[in-house]
Amino acid sequence: MRIDILTLFPEMFQGVFETSILRKANELGAFQYNFVNFRDYTENKHHKVDDYPYGGGAGMVLSPQPIFDAVGAIQQKSKTKPRVILMCPQGETHTQKKSVELSKEEHLVFICGHYEGYDERIREHLATDEISIGDYVLTGGELGAMVVIDSVVRLLPGVLGNEASAPEDSFSTGLLEHPHYTRPADYKGMKVPEVLLSGNHAKIEQWRKQQSLKRTYERRKDLLEHYPLSQTDQEWLNKSDLTDN
Numbered sequence: 322m323r324i325d326i327l328t329l330f331p332e333m334f335q336g337v338f339e340t341s342i343l344r345k346a347n348e349l350g351a352f353q354y355n356f357v358n359f360r361d362y363t364e365n366k367h368h369k370v371d372d373y374p375y376g377g378g379a380g381m382v383l384s385p386q387p388i389f390d391a392v393g394a395i396q397q398k399s400k401t402k403p404r405v406i407l408m409c410p411q412g413e414t415h416t417q418k419k420s421v422e423l424s425k426e427e428h429l430v431f432i433c434g435h436y437e438g439y440d441e442r443i444r445e446h447l448a449t450d451e452i453s454i455g456d457y458v459l460t461g462g463e464l465g466a467m468v469v470i471d472s473v474v475r476l477l478p479g480v481l482g483n484e485a486s487a488p489e490d491s492f493s494t495g496l497l498e499h500p501h502y503t504r505p506a507d508y509k510g511m512k513v514p515e516v517l518l519s520g521n522h523a524k525i526e527q528w529r530k531q532q533s534l535k536r537t538y539e540r541r542k543d544l545l546e547h548y549p550l551s552q553t554d555q556e557w558l559n560k561s562d563l564t565d566n
């Protein structure tokens with residue numbers, strides 16, 4: 322996968338891209354990244370990327386020209402039609418489902434805004450997607466782009482090493498994941514559930530599924546509305562007295 326990132330502050334990405342899984346993914350060749358400082362595409366004498374809002378008001382607005390030209394140059398060189406993702410608090414809230422969808426693309430372009438945001442024509446005519454990382458406002462799109470990129474890149478083939486783990490993560494199954502324990506079995510009187518020490522894989526799987534359902538019911542009931550509960554799941558939820566039934 323190729324990822325181009327339009328940003329005025331490429332140095333913000335260094336620590337994240339040069340550490341842990343993202344670094345490994347890049348070294349493995351699973352993804353290549355490139356920063357484009359759209360200030361380099363400005364046509365005005367002072368390399369200004371923003372201007373006053375029409376109609377007045379506080380703050381500056383990112384101008385269309387440098388961003389259109391920077392994305393245009395990327396599109397011209399691209400072998401595919403890249404997804405152009407505008408980082409924006411007004412966009413669709415990012416989800417694991419969207420990460421899975423984006424992980425299947427060959428080329429992504431992220432646009433990181435600043436100041437009051439973008440000229441609306443960028444949103445209307447250039448972006449294929451608008452992503453928000455939550456209902457709050459950040460100073461710029463960089464942190465959001467890092468969040469989305471991390472969640473996408475870890476899904477690329479070979480990146481996690483342990484291929485089995487990503488499909489079991491919270492949200493991938495439609496539920497929150499079950500709790501995890503590691504050694505020691507007894508830490509200062511706090512014990513690991515017996516079933517996990519039993520070696521009985523069928524029982525362990527059943528326990529994990531039940532814990533996953535319980536957790537989701539307790540913390541994110543909204544997820545259960547879209548989850549295809551089997552009869553056994555429903556019976557267990559009823560039996561464990563978690564539901565109102």
Ligand SMILES: C[S@@+](CC[C@H](N)C(=O)[O-])C[C@H]1O[C@@H](n2cnc3c(N)ncnc32)[C@H](O)[C@@H]1O
Pocket residue numbers: 407408409410411432433434435436437438439452453454455456457458459460461462463465
């Ligand atoms: C200060 S914000 C602009 C907010 C804009 N005036 C509004 O109210 O919608 C500047 C930039 O930060 C980024 N940003 C802020 N909050 C974000 C969020 N929740 N998710 C993704 N990007 C965000 C966007 O790129 C945005 O253009």
